[in-house]
Amino acid sequence: MSVDITPYISKLSEIFNASDALYLKSQNSYLTTAGEAFSCTGCLDNCCTTVFYHYTLIEYFYLAEGLSQIMDPEMAETIAERSQAYFMEIVRNPFKTDSLRIMCPLNFDGKCVVYQNRPLICRVHGVPSSLSQPGKAVQRWDGCKKFVELHGGKDFPVVIDRTPFYAQIAALEGQLRKEMVFFQKYRKTIAEMVIDFIKDEPFLSNTPAQPTCPGACQKKGI
Ligand code: SF4
Numbered sequence: 001m002s003v004d005i006t007p008y009i010s011k012l013s014e015i016f017n018a019s020d021a022l023y024l025k026s027q028n029s030y031l032t033t034a035g036e037a038f039s040c041t042g043c044l045d046n047c048c049t050t051v052f053y054h055y056t057l058i059e060y061f062y063l064a065e066g067l068s069q070i071m072d073p074e075m076a077e078t079i080a081e082r083s084q085a086y087f088m089e090i091v092r093n094p095f096k097t098d099s100l101r102i103m104c105p106l107n108f109d110g111k112c113v114v115y116q117n118r119p120l121i122c123r124v125h126g127v128p129s130s131l132s133q134p135g136k137a138v139q140r141w142d143g144c145k146k147f148v149e150l151h152g153g154k155d156f157p158v159v160i161d162r163t164p165f166y167a168q169i170a171a172l173e174g175q176l177r178k179e180m181v182f183f184q185k186y187r188k189t190i191a192e193m194v195i196d197f198i199k200d201e202p203f204l205s206n207t208p209a210q211p212t213c214p215g216a217c218q219k220k221g222i
Helices: 006-029 057-067 073-092 120-124 145-151 163-180 190-199 215-220
Strands: 129-131 139-141
Touching: 006 057, 006 120, 006 163, 057 163, 057 190, 073 190, 120 163, 129 163
Parallel strands: none
Antiparallel strands: 129 139
């Protein structure tokens, strides 16, 4: 049975719009001495080198929409090669992913090539935030290195509460999985998601095989 994911994508887009609006509000609450809002401009400590894991199929499908819009075959081939290299680095260092620094395969010249379709963690990282989970102490993040250098040790007028966004995504994911009759665990890096996209197997395997770029990439438009 095929599942129409369009309504799920649309709902996720609304959730991301709300998180982006809050992020913007946060940026505008932290001004430099020159009166400029907090931004990533000029930052050499790119947070896209942090190894993030993503836990939802719906974010995979959203990312896949962005990947399918990449039409430059050279860029597509580079993304495939980088994703495989990234994945192998993780395989070689399975217990050091917290300290590993590897550039995300989707970052070109400091910019995300799927910016509109990036997952939630890419949208809320950088400024002060918190997360409440049942039975756990509230988690708090002071912001990225640049943020702490500029604004650390002061009061935080705006703290992004990640809780409602994760809760809404979890509810959406639950509905989607029920409709797809899919209940396996999902935990993947962006590189693995890209490799799955190339293979056209979004969630069946937790150990992606070698991508067969350029043939498969051309087939997928990446
Ligand atoms: S998906 Fe985009 S924003 Fe997220 S880590 Fe990769 S390049 Fe950076």
